[in-house]
Amino acid sequence: MDEFQTGEETAFVTDEVTNIVKEAIESTIGPNAYQHNKVNQWTSNVVEQCLNQLTKLGKPFKYIVTCVIMQKNGAGLHTASSCFWDNGTDGSCTVRWENKTMYCIVSVFGLAI
Amino acid sequence: LGRKQSLMPDAAARKQSMIPPDARRPSVLPPDARKSSIDPQHAPQGRRASIMMMDHPRRPSQDRKQSIVESTAGRSTLIVTPGHAHRTNVRYENTYKTEPDVKFRSAEVRDTIKDIFERELGTMKYDKERCISLTTTLSEKIKHSVKILGFPRYKIVVVVAIGEQETHPSIAFTSRCIWNQNTDNFSEYTFKNASLYAVGLVYAMYMD
Numbered sequence: 001m002d003e004f005q006t007g008e009e010t011a012f013v014t015d016e017v018t019n020i021v022k023e024a025i026e027s028t029i030g031p032n033a034y035q036h037n038k039v040n041q042w043t044s045n046v047v048e049q050c051l052n053q054l055t056k057l058g059k060p061f062k063y064i065v066t067c068v069i070m071q072k073n074g075a076g077l078h079t080a081s082s083c084f085w086d087n088g089t090d091g092s093c094t095v096r097w098e099n100k101t102m103y104c105i106v107s108v109f110g111l112a113i
Numbered sequence: 114l115g116r117k118q119s120l121m122p123d124a125a126a127r128k129q130s131m132i133p134p135d136a137r138r139p140s141v142l143p144p145d146a147r148k149s150s151i152d153p154q155h156a157p158q159g160r161r162a163s164i165m166m167m168d169h170p171r172r173p174s175q176d177r178k179q180s181i182v183e184s185t186a187g188r189s190t191l192i193v194t195p196g197h198a199h200r201t202n203v204r205y206e207n208t209y210k211t212e213p214d215v216k217f218r219s220a221e222v223r224d225t226i227k228d229i230f231e232r233e234l235g236t237m238k239y240d241k242e243r244c245i246s247l248t249t250t251l252s253e254k255i256k257h258s259v260k261i262l263g264f265p266r267y268k269i270v271v272v273v274a275i276g277e278q279e280t281h282p283s284i285a286f287t288s289r290c291i292w293n294q295n296t297d298n299f300s301e302y303t304f305k306n307a308s309l310y311a312v313g314l315v316y317a318m319y320m321d
Contacts, residue, residue, distance in 0.1 A: 036283070043287035051289055062318050063291045064270055071283035076241055077276040080248035082256040084269035086320075092270075109270050111318050 010060065012091030012110040017054065021095040021106050024049040034071045034101040043067045046106060054108070064109040071102050085111055210266070210321055212296065217264050217317040219300035225258050226313040230304040239277040239309040248273050251313070259315055266321070272314040278307065292318055 028045045032038075050065045070077055083092065089112035097104045233251060237243075252273040259269055276284065290299070296319035304311040 034283075039285040040287070043285045044289075047287050047289040051291055055291060061291075062293070062297070064288065064316050064318075065290070066272060066286070066288035066314070068274065068287075069285045070276075073279060073281075073283050075277040075279050075283070076239065076244070077274060077284070078244045078248045079272065079274040080252045081270065081272045082249070082252035083271065084256055084260060086268070090268070107272070109316075111268050111270075111320075113321075 010112060011089055012061070012093075012112075014091060014093045016057065017093050017108050017110070018095055020053040020057075021050055021093070021108060022097070024053065025095070025097045025104055025106060029069070029102075029104060030099075033099075034069075036071075039069050043069050046104070050106065050108065054110075059110075060113045061110045062113060064107075064111075066107045068105045069102055070105075072098075072100075077103075077105075079105065079107075081107065081109075083109065208321065213264070213266055213319050215264055216296070217267060217298040217300075217319075218262075219298050221262060222259055222300040222315050222317075223302050225262065226255055226300065226302040226315065227304070229254050229258065230302065230311055230313060234275075234304060234306065234309070234311055236306055237309065238307075239275075244275045244309075248275050251275075251311075255313055255315060259317075264317060266319060267317045268320055270316040270318075272312075272316075274312045276310055278305065278309050286312060288314065290316065296321075 024046050028049060029042050032042075046067045046069075047065045050067075051063060054061075054063050054065075068077070068079070081092065083090070090110060092107060092109040094105065094107045097106070229251065233247070233254070252271045255273065256269055256271045259271070274286070288299075290297070297317060299314065299316040301312070301314050304313070
């Protein structure tokens with residue numbers, strides 16, 4: 001009668017999300033070199049693909065996906081995030097990816113409904 | 114087969130019984146025949162037990178029905194209470210308050226981020242070690258001030274990025290969200306000075 005939802009089904013599963021993000025990055029910008037005029041399109045594509053895959057998981061979550069693509073110029077970048085949420089059900093994961101010409105950092109925040 | 118035995122009302126010792134012992138109907142079976150009730154052939158002697166248990170051999174589907182029958186007779190095989198004994202998460206029930214009392218004001222939050230950046234960063238030069246701790250403290254500060262502004266029932270996510278200013282722009286920052294368009298919002302501010310830039314993002318998601 002009662003549906004027993006174990007904790008795992010409604011908590012944020014980092015591994016799953018990490019895989020989704022890696023696939024999205026690799027399929028969008030994997031083999032490419034940095035091109036300034038294409039960067040906007042790439043970031044949008046990465047984010048869109050991540051979101052599509054995340055919604056396919058079918059979990060009761062709201063998602064925030066941010067993507068930063070940076071050319072390897074020697075410049076430095078630091079990011080930090082601070083969240084006010086429910087520790088038991090919500091979570092985040094960050095994936096750093098690089099190739100010869102650029103860095104890509106994707107963060108996914110999942111907030112349970 | 115051993116299950117039938119436990120139908121006998123010695124469940125007073127069993128904590129899981131849902132019906133208190135005195136409210137349960139006493140077994141019709143005479144005491145000496147209790148032990149022999151294991152054998153289905155003896156059961157019709159003194160007891161009109163459920164048909165399911167008597168006439169049909171034990172099949173998996175029947176077993177399940179049996180457990181329901183037994184629970185109505187006072188023995189619970191299913192723990193139906195909403196207690197979360199085997200769950201680590203406590204899920205709160207929906208309160209069905211779909212609209213927030215106070216909506217997230219992105220302009221106000223933008224000014225807050227701006228103030229904090231200008232106060233903390235000002236004319237600072239980009240310094241690697243310092244910026245590492247600076248990003249975390251800034252995000253904590255922004256989160257704290259957004260909390261003070263007071264948006265009840267909102268979950269807040271703050272992202273801060275500090276980078277070195279370059280002559281040629283070589284960075285792209287994108288974000289997308291899946292949220293409720295009516296109630297959720299975000300706010301963003303970019304601070305630039307001679308040697309560095311700082312991006313502050315605040316997302317607010319309403320929790321109903």
